[in-house]
Amino acid sequence: MLKNVRIALWAACALPLVALLAVVGLELTQGTNSVGAFQASGIGGPFKLASSTGGELSSDDLKGEPFLVFFGYTHCPDVCPATVSDVSTWLDALGPEGKGIKALFISIDPERDNVASLKDYLSSFSDRIIGLTGTQDEIANVAREYRVYYAKHPTKDGDYTMDHSAVIYLMDRDGKFAGTLTYDEKQEAAVAKLKRLLASA
Amino acid sequence: MMRSHLSMMSAFANALVTASVALLFFFVLSPAVAAPSALIESIAATAAPSAEYSVGQLRITAPWMRATPKGATVASGYMTITNTGKEPDRLLRVESDIATTVEVHEMSVSGEVMKMRPLEKPLEIEPGGMVELKPNGYHLMFSRLRQGVNEGDKVSVTMVFEKAGKVEIELPAAGIAAKGPANEGTMPEHKM
Ligand SMILES: [Cu+2]
Numbered sequence: 001m002l003k004n005v006r007i008a009l010w011a012a013c014a015l016p017l018v019a020l021l022a023v024v025g026l027e028l029t030q031g032t033n034s035v036g037a038f039q040a041s042g043i044g045g046p047f048k049l050a051s052s053t054g055g056e057l058s059s060d061d062l063k064g065e066p067f068l069v070f071f072g073y074t075h076c077p078d079v080c081p082a083t084v085s086d087v088s089t090w091l092d093a094l095g096p097e098g099k100g101i102k103a104l105f106i107s108i109d110p111e112r113d114n115v116a117s118l119k120d121y122l123s124s125f126s127d128r129i130i131g132l133t134g135t136q137d138e139i140a141n142v143a144r145e146y147r148v149y150y151a152k153h154p155t156k157d158g159d160y161t162m163d164h165s166a167v168i169y170l171m172d173r174d175g176k177f178a179g180t181l182t183y184d185e186k187q188e189a190a191v192a193k194l195k196r197l198l199a200s201a
Numbered sequence: 202m203m204r205s206h207l208s209m210m211s212a213f214a215n216a217l218v219t220a221s222v223a224l225l226f227f228f229v230l231s232p233a234v235a236a237p238s239a240l241i242e243s244i245a246a247t248a249a250p251s252a253e254y255s256v257g258q259l260r261i262t263a264p265w266m267r268a269t270p271k272g273a274t275v276a277s278g279y280m281t282i283t284n285t286g287k288e289p290d291r292l293l294r295v296e297s298d299i300a301t302t303v304e305v306h307e308m309s310v311s312g313e314v315m316k317m318r319p320l321e322k323p324l325e326i327e328p329g330g331m332v333e334l335k336p337n338g339y340h341l342m343f344s345r346l347r348q349g350v351n352e353g354d355k356v357s358v359t360m361v362f363e364k365a366g367k368v369e370i371e372l373p374a375a376g377i378a379a380k381g382p383a384n385e386g387t388m389p390e391h392k393m
Contacts, residue, residue: 074270077277077343078308078336079315081270085378120272124377149314156319157302159344166315183315184337 043169043177045145049106049138052119052131057104059175066197067102068181070168071148073109074121079166083183087168088126090190100198106142107133108150108164170197252373252382257365258286259326265382266341266372268352276300276350278341278358278372279334279382284326286364291323294361299350300343303358308337317342323363336380352376 048058068087072080087103094101105122107113110133118131133139143150150164168181170193178197181190254261264280276299284290295303305324308317324339326332334340341358350356354374361367375383 074273075275076317077273077275078317078340079310081267081273081377082336082380084270089378117272121270124270153316153318157344161317163314163316165313166310167313182313183310 043145043147044171044175045142047132047138047142047145049132049134049142050115052115052122054115057130057132062102062171062175064173065100065102066173066178066200067104067171068168068194068197069104069106069146069171070166070183071106071108071143071146071150071164072166073107073162073164074113074117075109076162079183083166083168084122084125084129086183086185086187086190087129090187090194091126091128093187093191094194094198097198098194101194103129105129105131106139107131108139108143108148109162110134110136110139170194172197172200252371254368254370256362256368257290258288259284259290259362259365259368261360261368261370263382264358264370264372265379266350266356266374267379268354268374268377269346269350270377271349273349274344274346276343276346277306277336278303278343278356279336280341280370280372281331281333282326283331284328287328288364289325289327290365291325291363292360293323293363295341295358296361297343297356297358299346299348299356301345301347302343304342304344305334305339306342307339310337350374 044059046059048056051057070083070087072083074080084105087105091098091101091103103126105118107118113131113133115131115133118133122129122131134142142148146169148165148167150162152160153163154160166183168183168185169177170179170181172178178200179193181193185193252262252264254264260283262281262283264278266276266278269276282292292305295305297303305320306317307320308315310316319342320339324332332339352374355371356374357369357371359367359369373383375381
């Protein structure tokens with residue numbers, strides 16, 4: 001009798017603990033990989049886009065090199081320049097060992113962002129960041145591959161703003177999805193993730 | 202009887218707000234007291250030693266913006282607007298020589314999707330309330346820039362409020378990577 005009570009008590013204590021662990025575990029995996037592991041394998045794919053460094057850059061050119069890629073537009077006053085400058089800061093913080101990581105900024109506003117304007121824009125940040133743009137179809141394609149949402153939102157004065165995913169993808173040497181960084185990621189965390197990406201074979 | 206009691210209370214609350222704003226300024230902005238005197242002379246409204254403006258019952262503090270990337274056609278400006286009065290006020294119009302239009306926009310991030318929208322109605326500042334224009338939130342949106350903004354620039358902006366009227370302020374430009382006003386730029390964390 002007493003034994004049964006004891007077991008019941010133990011169970012009563014252990015159950016919430018197990019539940020808590022499960023929740024914490026879930027949050028941990030989602031924290032490091034906000035896209036969710038079940039989707040991860042689907043992120044990424046082949047592309048060939050016009051590059052701010054001249055000519056074209058394709059996913060084939062990136063074989064054997066890890067890279068990070070994010071999407072935005074130059075007519076964005078806030079999150080985009082902040083992300084570009086954060087990425088620059090992280091790459092700088094990596095130092096020479098970070099030379100192996102390429103950083104791609106893909107415009108989801110190809111109507112306004114051409115190679116020349118991307119080049120100008122990025123020259124204010126780091127020469128490590130490559131700007132990519134293309135035709136509407138090419139951009140739609142690469143966005144679909146990376147599960148990036150974007151949409152044009154017209155404003156009253158005939159202008160428009162772009163809604164878009166603000167996530168930064170980490171891709172490994174084989175062009176496979178290896179994790180994410182968020183646009184407000186803390187520097188130490190971001191640099192640690194980039195180091196891990198570099199270290200992965 | 203009741204009324205005078207109330208107004209005494211609110212006077213006390215006002216004093217408290219004023220004192221805490223002043224105290225905040227002392228701590229946050231005191232290293233940057235080197236505001237150009239020309240700037241202060243040009244403003245009829247206030248004579249505070251650092252970037253702080255008063256117009257009617259409104260107080261505008263910590264105005265700033267970021268330097269713009271090369272070729273940028275847009276920029277955003279930030280500040281805190283406090284209403285020390287007893288009536289709500291609204292920001293009707295903003296103008297600046299550096300841009301064709303200046304509007305109040307709201308930036309929001311839901312999930313991973315970032316959105317930016319012009320406000321449908323004028324920005325309202327509640328009595329005794331405060332509205333922060335800051336990265337990833339409300340901002341002054343400068344569109345069709347006529348010139349780029351460099352670090353150290355002071356960008357003149359005219360703001361017209363429904364009740365408080367017109368005030369001319371200057372937004373000092375911090376570096377392109379700044380997360381806050383120049384003297385706060387090195388603050389490591391800055392939770393949303
Ligand atoms: Cu805006």
